[in-house]
Amino acid sequence: MVRDLFTFAGFNENSQIVWFKIIYSKEPGSLSLITDFLEKKNAFIMFGHLDNITQKTGEYSVFTELNKDVDPEDFALKIKELEVVNEVEYGISEYGMVYSVDFPLNVIGVRGVMARALTIVDIIKTLNQSAPHAEGLLTISGLKGGTHAAKYFKSILDLNDSNFANMLAELFKGVGWGILEIECDPRTYEGRIIVKDSFIADVYGESDQPVCAFMSGYFAGYLTEYFGKNISVREVSCKATGKEFCEHIISPAPSGGTSQEYQLRGEMR
């Protein structure tokens, strides 16, 4: 999902963070040769990523911490001299904060970005405070994201009743949105989703009303796309209102038009 991205915990004045993208011949032991060489030269491997490009070659992206006095270009040339190595690229993270080898980032098949949770929550908060129909607007925005996620999963694997919930949970955990516990009956389309540590509720601050409409919309989009049937998801309990976790209820959307209780904001809500 996120390739060749590195976030650094601190900054050491005496060292430099250097990444190498190494294209190598995939022969038995060739990767060990590369890592042994790095270790021997005191290049501290902080993060490595393997990509099997073809049957014959592979790509190994590695972030290293080198002494300040090591010339990265010279070091890259030395790596290239190894018998199993075809090509080497390198780069330096000057400030040692966050660095990615490839730009732009890729999240479930499309461009992704990293942001602080508060950056997104500030947008949500501003909408809630200023825009009419903010909850509807956020629901519809989330709906689009969830629909895309399900479409993407369907395109790369067999999304079925045994894995659709786990895939969603894994995605949420991977992107840092929250920890999900999903109960959903594929026959009745009913169930609930518990969200622990929802990134919205966590940083939103106290609120009288549930604040995760964007997430409800995302779940609705995902489930609607997966089931091929309109699914309603509404947040009935939210951490921002003082609850332990957020809870979203799943139910099939009423069909055959809008029923009166929806128009008049009756029990269904």
Add this chain to the structure above:
Amino acid sequence: MIKQPNVILGNDELLVTMGKKGDIIGFFYPRRDHAQHVEESLACIHTGERLLWTNDNEWNGIQNYVEDTNIVSTKLYHDSGIRISILDLVHPDVPVLIRRFKIQSQKKLSGKFFYYSNFNVGETSKKNSGFCDIDTHLLVQYWQNYHIGIYSQPEFTEWQIGKAMDTIWWTNSKYDMEDGKLQRNKEDIGNINNAAGWDLDLEADGANEFVILIGAASSRRLLYKRMQELSKLPLEYIFEKTREHWVMWLSRKQVIKIPGLEEYDNLRQELFNAYNRALLMLYLLNDREYGSFVAAPEFDSNFEKCGGYGFCWNRDAAEIVLALKHSGYPEYCDMFFKWCIQTQLSDGSWFQRYWLNGDIAPSWGNFEYSTQIDETGSTLYAMDVYYRILEGLKKAEFLEEVWVSVLRAAEYLMKRTKSGIHESCMDLWETYYGIFTYTNASIYAGLMGASHLAEENGEAGMARRWKKRAEFIKQATIDRFWLQEGYFAKGVINEKLDKTIDASILGTYVPFGMLSPKDPIEKDMIQFMIDNIQKKLSVPVNRGYGIKRYENDSYINGNPWIVTTLWLSEAMFAFALDLPYEKASFAPTLSTHENSYEKEENPEEEVKTLTNEGIKCLKWALAGATSTGLLPEQVDQSTGNPAWAIPLGWSGSLILNNILLLDKICRRKAGNSE
């Protein structure tokens, strides 16, 4: 979200603005300024697999007007081989937009044709109510006494009324179309949207037609009646009636010939087209009941990036009615000045801007220091120009009608110009507070006009007094603002002389005539101003040069404006006409100015140069128009595309003035001065 139109159409009660691909952006009923009932309204096709929105980038489009009418043709082409031809017209007598969609496909197509609308009836998304009457096949949305309805031929077979922005998203008509079928909900309230659907089954190279009527009315009964009556008429008949209406209206125009432009490829025809288009456009900006004009159809009603344009400014409207008068439509002056009498403030001035019905509009000019005195000057000046062309009884009646208003306005100008230049107020660009060359010139013209009207009314004392003040203003403006560099300073801002060159200083010559080419010194001053503006404010774009408002202008990227460019060319043409035509002469020495120079001139050569330079400006302005020929306020300096307010009435009035002046020059040159 700000969306600029590419085309407008309408009748006396309805003004519709549309994007390049036939998507409705604005639907103003019953006035041009209020209420705007549409957030979105457009067609889309479900191919059986997915929805194709007609305003999507996947479509290529060509849009133009049917010649000499406000009937619009939009042709859309999709890579998949689908082609949509849209014909849009507004019935001349009733506020109903008629949209004919002809859909063709190269391949066999089995899907749906949908027409989607998000109406904000009454210009609000709140408390709307919508329903589908399946007996009459009418979709209706209403708020208070505004009713908007959709009817179609053939009748739609499915529909949806849903929530436009809500957590119960599955009722949303926009979403509902995505699976290719509508839920047929019959009614809803709140912020709602609607969609109508038809089966679309086409063989390869087959075609199908759908006619959609979008009507407005003040009651449900009237809406039903209108739609029923119109549905009985064949589209061909309505088209012909509408075409005839516009052609007949245009037939009253002042005839132009513009002979002798052979060296400029197709320019003559382009000017004929631009002349007609400006007239047809101004018709649509005018309120027939009140006589006022919107500066442009509103496109930024939330004032997100500007103060909005859907209001009437006396400055703009005075220019427009005079241009229309010169073009053969004097009745607009009559109506506008009646409106002015009604809207004049108790102190004799006019407000920054008004709603078309005369109510004062949202303003950032509520105080004496922030008002725009030039608007009072412009109004008085325009009243006098109109009076001068009237004849007989009409002349006397007009004077009788406006006299009290003239008296009050003139006294207001007297009160605010005791020192010979005006007291601090806001400039015409509505950006700076201070004392301005342009404003002083407009006050000069206003008082001179008032003086003439007073004289005509037998008030010689007043006439003398106002004239004396006007001359005092002229002298003070020249003494204090004329610079040795050869142009007027913009004015005094923050108590300092601001030497920024501002195109509006042309106002000292055109339209306000404070400087006269008949005076040798003033003639050279005009020439210097023209040269300096051309030199310092030219922006290269569209293989020519447009004129920006002033140095360091930052409003909407400091683009060149159609208004300032056509203002410059108008000055050039007027100057060419003011020069002695037959006999060569020598220009006098400007001995009173430090930057004076002695120049031998050949008037014939000068006329030729001025005319050619003016034509360059004209051509530049026409190149900045929309594909439908509408003139915007600005031209984007990086893309050369029309920018910001589209169409702008002031740009329209200036193109009329320019073409009429060029016509005069060409006729004179051709020895045909009829």
